[in-house]
Amino acid sequence: MTNLAKAKSYKSDIKPIWCPGCGDFAVLSALTKAFAFLDLAKQDLAVISGIGCSSRLPAYFSSYGFHGIHGRALPIASGLKLARPELTVIASGGDGDGFSIGGNHFIHACRRNLDMTYIVMDNEVYGMTKGQASPTTQPDWASSKLTPHGTGVRPFQPAAIALASGASFIARAFSGDPNGMTKLIIAAIQHPGFSFIQVLSPCPTFRPEQKLWKHQVEAFPHEPTDDPVKAATRLYTDDGMSSGLIFQSNYPTWNKPEVAQTSVKQFEEEFVV
Amino acid sequence: MSTQNCTHSIAITGSGGSGAITVGNMLLQQAAKNSLYGFMRRSVGPQIRGGESAALLRLSDQPVFCPDDRFDLLIAFDWRNADRFALEIPLDSQSLIITDPASGEIPEVIQQSGAKIIEVPLKKMASAVSGGRINMVAVGLLTALLKMPAEVATDIISSTLVKKGEEAIKSSLDCFETGFNYELPGKLPCPQLMAAEPGIRWNISGNEAAGLGALQGGVRFVAAYPITPATEVLEWLSPRIEKIGGTLLQAEDELASINMAIGASFGGTVSMTSTSGPGLSLMSEGIGLAVASEIPLIVVNVTRGGPSTGIPTKSEQSDLNIALNGLHGDAPHLVLAPQNITDCIDTTRWAVQLAEALQTPAIVLTDQFQGQSRCITPVPESPDLAMARKVAQPEKDKVFERYAITESGISPMAIPGTADCSYTADGLEHKPSGQPSSIATDHHDQLDKRQRKLDLFEFGEKWADIHGDGQLAIITWGSSTAAVLEAAQRLKFTGQTVKVISIRLLAPAQVDSLEKELIGVNRLLVVEQSHSRQFYHYLRAHYTLPDKVNVFAEPGPLAITPGTITHAVQLLKGELS
Amino acid sequence: MIKPESIEDLETFLALAYLLEIESSDRYTELADNMQVHNDPEVEQLFRKLSEYSGKHASEIIEHAEGMVLPNVASWDFEWQSPEGPETTAFEFVEYQITPVKVLQLALHNEIRGHDFYAHIAEQSPSEEIRKLATEFTDEESEHVELLKNWIAEMEQNKGNTRDDMDPPNMPE
Incomplete structure (x- = not known):
């Protein structure tokens, strides 16, 4: 019997609040399929997020979860992974949460290379606050009251920044290709180290033009590489609208050092004069 | 022997790696070995290297946790940047200054104290020894002056310098001997401390x-970001x-x-972090x-002078407001304050235990004064730990509710x-299931529950330390406690009784307990180290106070000393009569 | 990547057919839940009904497979003409203002794809057994297609095909 029949058992009774047509549904669905395929025990799985539309994700799983505060999904996930290395930890959120308010954590989580997966649902807009420009918004998008002339600012390049920061698994997925995304999520979970997936996930409400993405997104035109120079070159010539595994390397992960064990009583002795 | 401490306060100052702090540390160790007690603060300049530094030492025959009002002795290796620490080393005509004539003229700010000046050729004595250093000469000089045995001192020198090799030890011991045998002129006001x-x-x-x-409380995960003065x-x-x-x-x-x-x-691991004001913000x-x-966790906040970057290397009790009230919304949490250096062990351990038992964060408010000072203390007791997190186990036919409404909260x-x-x-x-809700009843239920768990918890006797009795009470908290207690002891010696209440558990406010302690008190003196009277306002917000309340609130960076408090009490009594 | 029409053993074919129905049924449930959250009970009920139908088909496939051990297959191991299985509704096709008629049109689209999928296998499969079963499934899908067409016609007589949002999401407060 196919494992995937169990996919829905990874879902909680809580129904997503996302707008109909939102790309995040496909991410939720792909994650449940990946968990089912890998036959992960629900109790050993934790999904952690910050704040935003996509950050509502954890409550929709029947696993453990943490819906924290804006921008801090990665530190919460990192703390959990450090304390409980045997758990499968998934951090998730949106482009504002991950690249703007949480940008510093993104860089350092990539550097630290803890064995966890970070999924950013990128729709180039702040949805929860009703449609403002995000770090990945194109400079000329002028549909927000907050930036009526557009941001005029170069968009953030998630994959390139992940690469420069030392992430050991970098992929781009598209919610319009759920099977391709599921495969990438499975590979990311299996990757020993920090795996980052930028999911192009359209916002039908504030960015209806993103419905066209399904005609624009193509397969990343290269085989995955472990050479950061090659990956960098490819990313700089890429339009950001291709999906696939871009870079995978076996960088060392942060590990707890092996040291001889003692007791707190021993530390007390150190104070004796 | 009187009930009053016999203490001796010594300042050792110097710049550019002259080793003033090493002298202080060695004297502190000698005190311990000679069955004495001691307390040492450091005052350092902002430079990373080569700055002026002062070891501010107090030796005593009883445990001491605060500086005296004055210094008996200042030994200065040089006078560079003396104005930076002059205010922290109050001298008077009874004080003694030991200085090297080669260091040049004594600055006016020091001279005006009227202290007796003795010139000792420290540099000359050190240079007579191959590889000799003046700070080791000073150790010898001070050991003799304090009438402490040479053998204890030489043992400490040898063990401290063991990593520097035989040669360094030999030259240090030679310097020590030179200093120890140096004959200081005249009779000097230096009592022998009774062991x-x-x-x-x-x-x-x-x-x-x-x-x-x-660690005693069970912490096994720490996330760290360096900040002065919490980094240690x-x-x-x-x-x-x-x-x-x-x-x-x-x-x-x-x-x-x-x-x-x-x-x-x-994830189930007892966790903490430590920071100071800017980090706490x-x-x-x-x-x-x-x-x-x-989620239980503790934050040890070692307060420094604020606001903003303020005075990172010096102390203040001005993070009280943010610790108590810095969270948005109605957010009941724990705030605790150790009352002296050794109490940092007990209070932090208790904070961990309370946080775990109550599933809420605890902020432990220490400060630079407690955090970076050292003391010689009897071995503290480590009581058994009884509190732990209430952990859920699956129950048959029952859906788990993480935030279930319970009687205890x-x-x-x-x-x-x-x-x-x-x-x-x-x-x-x-x-109760954890599912997000904006329904009024859910909000009220969870607010009540989070408040109730703190309100109903039996915190026991440790919420405050109460000393003495009387119609006049001094109420204080945290690191100001040591000076208040010593002031109370001095007042007692002159036949005046005051009650001292030092609050350890600041939040949740223990209203009934404090108000019980205030029965019969008709005059209250509030002592704290903040400019805007943060503690006083906290007391006013939560408790019914006696009609007559006076406030002694001084900002940092100067330490609150016992004499300033006895003085405040005298003023207050003067008003009364 | 395996071409579905090149499947040689009945077990794999049934496992895949089962998976496609389950995926279709799960998706209809997800869409029903979503419309429930957005207070559209009519569309919600429609999706629930469709989910039920797909679930029923899944059970029928399990009946066919009685006594067999089905392999663990994943739909991404197969080459599709659509992003997911042929009977799975893409999330992106469902809009906030979707009408019941549009829902049925989506279902019809799925059933036609399902029909074509099985018809293709019925023609191409190397296994006679699979060809036989696929023909059976093709006929069933044809019935579904007809049913849906009638349903849509009936509904179109009664209701229009557009709706207005009087309360857009980014109304200034």
């Missing part, structure tokens, strides 16, 4: 003590926590460290998340890995 009960002594700083208390808490913990199966990680910023601690604690949102999602917490108890922790207001 107290012999016994094992500890030499510990408040920052080390907080680290130790945390983290540096002390780092090599040790990994030896007891724990983890310490240096985070990218304070936002990360508080949230890492939250994540680790969510950054952590506030995270602490609020811990309140809402009911405490709901069993499921630890990831436990089957059939999974839930999503949430900073959004939620239903």
Whole structure:
């Protein structure tokens, strides 16, 4: 019997609040399929997020979860992974949460290379606050009251920044290709180290033009590489609208050092004069 | 022997790596070995290297946790930047200054004290020894002056310098001998300190003590971001926590460290971080998340002068407001304050235990004065620990509710890995299941529950320390306690009784307990180290106080000393008569 | 990547057919839940009904497979003409203002794809057994297609095909 029949058992009774047509549904669905395929025990799985539309994700799983505060999904996930290395930890959120308010954590989580997966649902807009420009918004998008002339600012390049920061698994997925995304999520979970997936996930409400993405997104035109120079070159010539595994390397992960064990009583002795 | 301490305060100053702090440390160790007690602060300039530094030492036949009002002795290796620390070393006509004539003229700011000046050719004496250093000459000089045995001192020199090799030890011992045998002119006002009960002594700083208390309480995860003057808490913990199966990680910023601690604690590991004012400001949102999602953790905040970057290397009690009220929304949490260096062990340990039992964050408010000072103390007791987190186990035919409404307000917490108890922790207001909710009744139920668990908890006797009795009471908290207690002791010696109340558990306010202690008190003196009277306003907000309340509130960076408090009491009594 | 029409053993074919129905049924449930959250009970009920139908088909396939051990297959191991299985509704096709008629049109689209999928296998499969079963499934899908067409016609007589949002999401407060 196919494992995937169990996919829905990874879902909680809580129904997503996302707008109909939102790309995040496909991410939720792909994650449940990946968990089912890998036959992960629900109790050993934790999904952690910050704040935003996509950050509502954890409550929709029947696993453990943490819906924290804006921008801090990665530190919460990192703390959990450090304390409980045997758990499968998934951090998730949106482009504002991950690249703007949480940008510093993104860089350092990539550097630290803890064995966890970070999924950013990128729709180039702040949805929860009703449609403002995000770090990945194109400079000329002028549909927000907050930036009526557009941001005029170069968009953030998630994959390139992940690469420069030392992430050991970098992929781009598209919610319009759920099977391709599921495969990438499975590979990311299996990757020993920090795996980052930028999911192009359209916002039908504030960015209806993103419905066209399904005609624009193509397969990343290269085989995955472990050479950061090659990956960098490819990313700089890429339009950001291709999906696939871009870079995978076996960088060392942060590990707890092996040291001889003692007791707190021993530390007390150190104070004796 | 009188009930009053016999103490001796010594300042050792110098610049450019002259080793003033080493002298202080060696004298402190000698005190311990000679069955005495001691207390040492450091005053350092902002330079990373070569700055002026002062070891401010107080030796005593009884445990001491604060500086005296004056210094008996100042030994200065040079006078560079003397104005920076002159205010911290009050001298008078009874004081003694030992200085090297080669160091040039004594600055006016020092000379005007009228202290007796003795010139000792420290540099000349040191240079007579191959590889000789003046600070070792000073150790010899001071050991003789304090009538402490040479053998104890030479043992300490030998063991301290063991890593520097035979040659260094020999030249240091030679310098020590030169200093020890130097004949100081005339009769000097230096009493021999009577040895107290012999016994094992500890030499510990408040920052080390907080680290130790945390580990004793069960902390096994620390997320760290360096900040003066809290860094030593983290540096002390780092090599040790990994030896007891724990983890310490240096985070990218304070936002990360508080949230890492939250994540680790969510995972079932007792977690903490340590910081100071600016870091606490950054952590506030995270602490609020811990309140809402009911995640236990502790933050040891070693307060420095504020606001903003303020005076990082010097002390103040001005983070009280942010610790108590810095979280947005109605966010009941714990705030505790150790009352002296050794109490940093007990209070931090208690804070860990309370946080775990109550599933809420605890802020431990120490400060630079406690954190970076060292003291010689009897071996502290380590009581058994009884409190632990209430952990959920799956129950048959019952859906687990993480935030179940319980009578005590405490709901069993499921630890990831436990089957059939999974839930999503949430900073959004939620239903008992954890599901986000903006329904009024859910909000009220959860607010009540989070408040109730603190209100109904039996905190016991440790909420405050009460000393003495009388119609006049001094109420204080944290590091001001040591000076207040010594002031009360001095007043008692002159036949005046005051009651001292020092609050250890600042939040939740223990209204009934304090008001019970205030029965019969008709005059209250509030003592704190802040400019805007933060503690006084806190008292006014929560408790019914006697009609007559006076406030002694001084900002940092100068330490509050016993004499300033006895003076405040005298003024107050003068008003009364 | 395996071409579905090149499947040689009945077990794999049934496992895949089962998976496609389950995926279709799960998706209809997800869409129903979503419309429930957005307070559209009519569309919600429609999706629930469709989910039920797909679930029923899944059970029928399990009946066919009685006594067999089905392999663990994943739909991404197969080459599709659509992003997911032929009977799975893409999330992106469902809009906030979707009308019941549009829902049925989507279902019809799925059933036609399902029909074509099985018809293709019925023609191409190397296994006679699979060809036989696929023909059976093709006929069933044809019935579904007809049913849906009638349903849509009936509904179109009664209701229009557009709706207005009087309360857009980014109304200034």
